[in-house]
Structures are given as C-alpha cells and as structure tokens.
Amino acid sequence: MNITVGIFDLFAYSVPGALYLALLAYLGFRLDLVEPAAVAGVPGVLLVVAVVVLSYLLGYLAYPVGALANRLLPRRRRRDPRAEFRRRNPAAQDRDYVGADPFLLLSGLQLHDADVAAEVVRLRASGLMLRNSAPPLLFAAVAAVVETFAGPRPVVAAVSAALFAAVSVVLLAQGRKIGHWASIKTLELCFWLPDVDERVRRSA
Template sequence: MTFAVGIFDLFSFAVPGAVQLSLLVYVLDRLGVLHVAALTSAPGALLVAGAVVASYLLGHLFHPLAAQLERLRPRRDAEEARQEFVAAVPQARDRAYVQANPVLLVAAAELHDKDAAGEIVRMRAQSVMLRNIAFAFTLAAVVALVQTATGPHRVVAAVAAALSLLGGVGALGSGRKVWHLARIKTFEICYWIPDIDQTFAADAPAEG
C-alpha cells in the first residue's frame, strides 16, 4: 500500500506540480521578481530538493482547482465501463459483482491481490495527473494570451497560447479515457476473485 500511495502522489501531484512550478518561475522571471540566473548559483542538491518539494506542494494546492475541469468535461459514467466489459465478456453479465460500486470493487481487488490492484491505482493516478496537467496548460494559455496582448514576441506568444489550449484539451480527454480504462480493468481483475459474487449478492437488497 505504501508503494501504491507513493505512485499516486508522484503522478497526481508531483508531476503536474513540476509543470506549474515551471510556469510560476517563468512568470516571476518576466515580472522581474525572480531571476532564474541567480538560482543557478545555489547548490545543486538544494535546488533539486527545493524544486521537488515545491512541485509537490503546488500539485496539492492546485488539485482542487484542477478538479473543476471535470465540470466542463465530466468523466464517462461507470455504467459505460460496465456495459463495455459485459460486451467483451458476456459470461460475466449475470454475475453479482458486475453491478457493484466500482469503488468497492477496487477495495476488494486490493484485499485480494495488492500487486494486481496496483495497476488500477496507477491508471487512476495517471488520469488525475493528466487532468491536473490540463489545468496547468490552461494557466499557460492565459499567460501566453496576456503576453500576446502586451508583447513583445506576440506571434510566439499567440502560438504558445494555441498549443497550450490544444495540450490542455488533449490532456483532459486522455485523462477521461484512462479513468474509463481503469474501471474496465477493475471489472477484469475482480472477475478472477473467488467468492466475490457471494459477497456482493449478500449485500444486495432482497426483491419483493
């Protein structure tokens, strides 16, 4: 579990935070608040450690804001993953676990085989990472648009704004796709868990 949490933190917070840190340093340098050249005089180990910590903290700080992007383009419904899995594996159609909440299925997979469930955690972390990077691209597009209006190098700034917007849209779409695939992977792994149907059948409300 410790390794899985580390992977989630790395993908979800540290990597997007590094992109956001780069953008922040660029803006501060352009405003004259921070001089990048002066940073090179600092000890290398200290500089790397500071960048890692700052990236992680920025990733956490902007995570709630990045989550708002899902209002613009929500994740695909869990039912779509369920139907896609059943279409690929028809023999699973009448199994009780297929109708269970995917969150509970992930927990069941972790209890059964942490290594196998780690693949699900990794995919979910990658999805969050892509969404958070999409937010960083959005911020980069805003900065580029401001530079387009104020200059100099307006053409370069306009191109950067367009590329940032395209990158943001692409990252957000890829994040949605990976989350969908993670749900399908959850159904696939749980297919092989002994007695999982009895567990969820017992939790299901009785008919009548």
C-alpha cells in the same frame, strides 16, 4: 505497497504540480519578482528538494482545479464501463459485483493481490495526471495571450497560446479515457476473484 503509493503520488500530484511550479517560476522571472541570480545561488541539493516538495504541494492543493476543469469540459459521449464490460463479457451479465462501487472492488483487489491491483492504480494515476496537468497548461495559454500583446515575440506567443490550449483539452479527454480503462480493468480483474459476488451481497 509503498512503491505503488509512490507512483500514484508522482503521477497524480507531483507531475501536475511541477507544471504549476514552472508556470509560477516563469511569471516570477517575467515580472521581475524573482531574481535569477538569487535562484542560481541556492545549493543544488536544496534546490532539488525544494522543487520536489513544492511540486507535490502545488499538485495536491490544485487537485480540485483539475476536477473542476473535467466537469466544465463538455463530453462528446457518455462512457459506461459497466455496460461496456457486460457487452463484452456475456458471462458477467448477472454477476452482482459488476454493480458494486469501483473503489470498493479495487480495495478487494488490493487485499487479494497487491501486484495485480497495481495495474489499476497505475491507470488511475495516469488518468489523474493527465487531467490535473490540463489547468496549468490552460493558464499558460492565458499568459501566452498576454505575451502576444505585451511581449517581444508576438508570433511565438500566439502559436504557444494555441498549442497550450489545444493540449490542455486533449489532456482532459485522454484523462477521461484512461480513467474509463481503469474502471474496465477493475471489473475484468474482479471477475476472477473468488467469492466476490457473495461478498458484495453481504455488504449490500
């Protein structure tokens, strides 16, 4: 269980937080708010620890920004994991558990077999990592637009701005897709849980 939680934290918080930290570091150096010599003088171990801790904290604090960006980006189509699961698995049409809360089902999976549930956790963490990595890249695109007019390499800055903006949109779309896969995988694994329908009926 400790490994699973560590992977979730790494994907959902630390990786996006590292992107925020890289953007802040770039802005700090670019605006002469931070001296490169001062950073170079910090002991290596202390610097690594600071980067890891700050990445996690920034990723945690900026988590709502990823959720907001996900809501603001228009959806080309609505994905319904329950409808797709029922369509692909006719034997599950009348199963009670299919309509249950997905997080409740995941908790049941974790109690039944933590190793099996780890695959769902990994998918959820990957989807959140992609979603939460989109905003810092969008902010980087804004910084690149400013560099297009104020920086010494306007062509490079303009190309970077377009790439950052495009990648941020792709990350949000892929994050939604992987989140959908996580919901499907939850339903597929719970299909084989003993007495899952009875437990869901009792909790209703």
